[in-house]
Amino acid sequence: MHSTTKLLRFDESRATSGITDIYASPCMACSARKACVSNLFSAQESLQFEQLVVGRRRVARHASLYHEHDRFEMLYAVRYGQFKLLSRDANGSQRVAQFCMPGDLVGLDAIATGRHNFRLMALENSEVCEIPFAGVTKMMASEPAIQRRFLQSMSLALNDQYGRSSLLSLASLDERFASFLLQMGERYSRLGYSEKSFRLSMTRGDIGSYLGTTVESVSRLVSRFNAQGAVSITGRTVDLIDRDHLLSILSSEDPPFQAASNNLSGSRH
Amino acid sequence: MHSTTKLLRFDESRATSGITDIYASPCMACSARKACVSNLFSAQESLQFEQLVVGRRRVARHASLYHEHDRFEMLYAVRYGQFKLLSRDANGSQRVAQFCMPGDLVGLDAIATGRHNFRLMALENSEVCEIPFAGVTKMMASEPAIQRRFLQSMSLALNDQYGRSSLLSLASLDERFASFLLQMGERYSRLGYSEKSFRLSMTRGDIGSYLGTTVESVSRLVSRFNAQGAVSITGRTVDLIDRDHLLSILSSEDPPFQAASNNLSGSRH
DNA sequence: CGCAAAGTTGATTAGGATCAAACTCAGTGG
C-alpha cells in the first residue's frame, strides 16, 4: 500500500562496543531532538526510549505514510521534512487539519479507535521514527519519566487543537494569517532555526485549507501584508520583518476597556 | 477561592459490610456511567478505579470549578449537570471552547503545563467526581485496563477537537448549526436520553460563541430551521423533527462527482 | 521546451456581522 516509503533498520549504524559514544544514541544526534518526545530524558531514560523505536521510514514528497481507516499500530515521530494531516469532510473534499514538523508525534488520534482518522502526506521528502504503540503502553507502565512525557505530548496535541479551534472561531482572516505566520516562526525557532526567516513547504491552497479560507484570499493576504511592510514573502520564502505589527493584528479589534464578567460579546471584524 | 463549591466525601454512603451490593459501587449507580471513563471495566477494575475518586464536588449554576492559571491537580468527571469551557483570546473576551456533559473527563489539557488553560463554568447546578492526577498516573502503571481507558479518553478528546476545528474551518453557518444540533442529540442519546428531544442549558450567546458566530445569527438559524420544519425549537426546548434533513445540510453544497486526488478545492457556501 | 500546477489579480456577489430596536420572561422589591 505504501510503496513509496522505505524502511530502515534503526540499529544498523549503532555502535555495539562498550565505549560510550554520544553518536551511539540516535536521539542525541537527531536534529529534531529539541522538539521531540525524547527530549529531556536522562541518558538512562533515553536508552530505554530508543528501544521503543523499531525503525525509520522515508516518505517521498507527496507520498502518504498512512491513510484514513488504516489499522493503527505505530506512532510516528517526524525526524525531518514536513507533513500535512488531511481530513475528509462530509462531502468528500479534503481539508488540512494540521502541519507536522520535525519533533511532532503523529497518530495519537488513532488510539481511541485503533484506526487512523486522517491521511498523513509528506510535503517534502521526509523521514519518521516508527514507535509501536504496544511498546509505548508497556514502557509507560515501568518507566515513569516516559509515561510523563507521553502524557505531556498528548496533552500538548490537545492544546494545539484547542488553539486552532479558538483561532478559527474567533478571528478575521488577517488575524488568522498573522497567527499562522507567527506560529510557523515559533516552530522553526524551537527547532533551532530563525523564527523570522524560513521557507514554507506547503502551497497557498494548503494554507487556505488550514486557515479555513480560499487560495485567492491567502494570495491577497500575502500581497497586502507585503505592501504594509509587515513581512516580505516571495514565493515560499518568508521574512517576518515587523513581528510587533503581526502581534498587534492579533490583539487589535476594539479592546475598549474590559468586557463584563459573564458577557460573551466577542466581536468579529 | 471556589467558595461556591461544596465538597462531599465519596465513601460516605458506601456499604462496608461483606455483602456484595451493586449500590456499594458508586460508579455502577451513576447516571453518567455509560459515557464515563469508568465504563466497561470489570467489577475488579471498577473497584480499583473507584479508589482514584477521592471525592465529589457540587458546583452551583454560574460558578466556576476552576479558572485559568489555577494549579492543576485533579481531573474531573462530570456526574450530572453541564459546563462550558471558556478560553480567553488575545484581546480578553471569552469564548466557549467546549460544552461538557455527564461522563466527560475534564482537565486533560492542563497535563502539559500543570496549570489550567481554561475556565470551567457550570451552566446549571452540577456535580463532578474528583480524580487526583497523581493517582491516575500511578494506577495507569499497574492496571493495564485503566491505562488503556485513560489513553483512550485523551485520544477521544483530541478527536473531538479535530472535529470542531474541521467544523469551524469548513462549514457555512447552516452546516455548523445542524452539526451542533445532531451532536447534542447524539450526546444525550449516549447518556440514555432521547436523541431527538432535549433541553439545552446554554444561552444563544454560548452557542454562537461555540460555533464562531453571533447571538443574532443563532437566533436567525433557529427561526429558519423552525420555519423549514427540520426542527421545533422553542426557547431551550429542542425537537429534532427531520434528522435526515439536518444530515443532508451537512453533506449538501455541490458534491459533483469526486474531487481530484491532490486537489484541495473544498468550497464554502 | 512545453505543459500542468501554483499563484496572482480583478470584478461581482452573497452570507453574515453590525447596529438598532422591540419583546419575553424571571426575579425583586415597593
Place this chain on the structure above:
DNA sequence: CCACTGAGTTTGATCCTAATCAACTTTGCG
C-alpha cells in the same frame, strides 16, 4: 400584586468581508 429591572432573545436594515468566477502570469517538473 404589579411595576421595575436586566438578561436573554428575536427581528429588521445596512454594510462589509471574503467567496466565487474568471482571466492571466509564473513556476517548476518531465
